[in-house]
Structures are given as structure tokens and as C-alpha cells.
């Protein structure tokens with residue numbers, strides 16, 4: 363199984379991943395960007411805003427993805443792999459390019475491997491505003507509320523376009539309710 367937890371910044375992904383880590387002791391937990399040795403370096407570059415070109419930034423994320431797919435996801439096909447973000451973030455955040463073009467680039471980077479289960483935590487604008495106000499912003503989060511809500515809409519569009527096995531969960535539900543919804547989805 364290749365499970366991905368998706369959502370815009372502050373949607374609650376890490377919180378749910380902590381709960382999953384206690385339930386799926388034998389699973390491989392990973393993330394994008396930063397799930398491999400070079401991925402950590404790429405993460406530092408992109409989140410530090412070092413890429414001035416949006417295209418360059420996207421290719422850095424694609425490089426992270428290609429390495430992550432080969433070294434983590436495909437090398438653990440016999441296990442449950444649970445990832446904090448995936449190509450869905452990659453496609454959604456590259457919103458300056460046509461969706462179909464970015465989908466092709468991401469399928470190239472992942473060698474056409476798709477997640478078996480997608481969990482999208484969806485935030486309302488109000489809840490996003492509240493949560494962003496509680497944290498420092500990295501270079502991407504600094505692009506603002508409307509930018510992130512656009513990304514969330516593009517995530518939803520991407521998941522449906524790729525015809526993936528997914529669940530959309532209201533991220534403002536209690537931590538416990540979200541966790542139960544995830545558990546039920548994974549046990550279907």
C-alpha cells in the first residue's frame with residue numbers, strides 16, 4: 363500500500379501522521395520534500411526560497427520526488443508506505459503551469475506510480491487564516507490565504523482527474539474524528 367496524506371499548510375497532516383505512527387508500527391513513514399538524503403538538501407533550498415524561478419522550484423520538487431519514489435516508495439513495495447505529501451502537492455503547488463503539463467511531468471518523476479490511498483484534509487478559509495496566524499511562514503506559506511485555497515482546489519481537481527482512491531475530510535473536525543475517518547477509509 364502507498365498511502366498519502368495531503369493538504370495545504372496547517373491542514374493537520376503531521377498531527378494525523380503521529381497517530382498513524384502509533385497504529386501502523388511496521389509501516390514506512392516518509393515525506394515530500396525531504397524523504398531522502400538529497401531530498402533534505404532540496405527541501406532546505408526550496409523552503410528557504412533560494413529558487414527565484416518558479417520553474418526551477420518545481421524541478422527541485424520533481425527531483426526530490428524522483429529520488430523519493432525510487433529509493434523509498436518502490437524499494438518498499440512489500441510494506442505499507444505512508445507519505446506526508448506526494449505528487450498531488452507537486453501538481454497543485456505548480457499552479458503557474460497548465461494542470462495536464464504538470465501531471466505529465468509528475469508521472470515521469472514517479473515512473474507512473476500512483477498512491478493506492480489518498481487522504482485530503484480540507485481547510486476552510488477561516489480555519490486556514492486562524493492556523494496560519496499561529497505559526498511562522500516559510501517562503502511558500504508567505505504567498506497568502508487565497509494562494510493556498512487555490513492550491514487546495516487544485517489538489518481536489520488533481521485527485522479526481524487521476525481517478526485515485528480518495529477520501530476528503532473536513533480538517534476542522536476534531537483530531538479524533540479525523541483519525542476515525544482515516545481508519546475507516548484504510549480498512550475499507
Ligand SMILES: Nc1ncnc2c1ncn2[C@@H]1O[C@H](COP(=O)(O)OP(=O)(O)OP(=O)(O)O)[C@@H](O)[C@H]1O
Pocket residue numbers: 369370371372373374375376377378493496533534535536537540
Ligand atoms: N483537527 C484539528 N483541529 C484543530 N487544530 C488542529 C487539528 N489538527 C491539527 N491542528 C493544529 O493545527 C496546526 C497544524 O497542524 P499540523 O502541523 O499537523 O499541520 P500540517 O498539515 O502538518 O502543517 P504543515 O504542512 O504546515 O507542516 C497545529 O497547531 C495543530 O495542533
Ligand SMILES: Cc1cn([C@H]2C[C@H](O)[C@@H](COP(=O)(O)O)O2)c(=O)[nH]c1=O
Pocket residue numbers: 371394395409423424447448451452453455456502503
Ligand atoms: C511536495 C511539495 C510541497 N510543496 C510545498 C508545500 C509546503 O508549503 C512546502 C512543504 O512544507 P511541509 O511543512 O513539508 O508541508 O512545500 C510544493 O510547493 N511542491 C511540492 O511538490
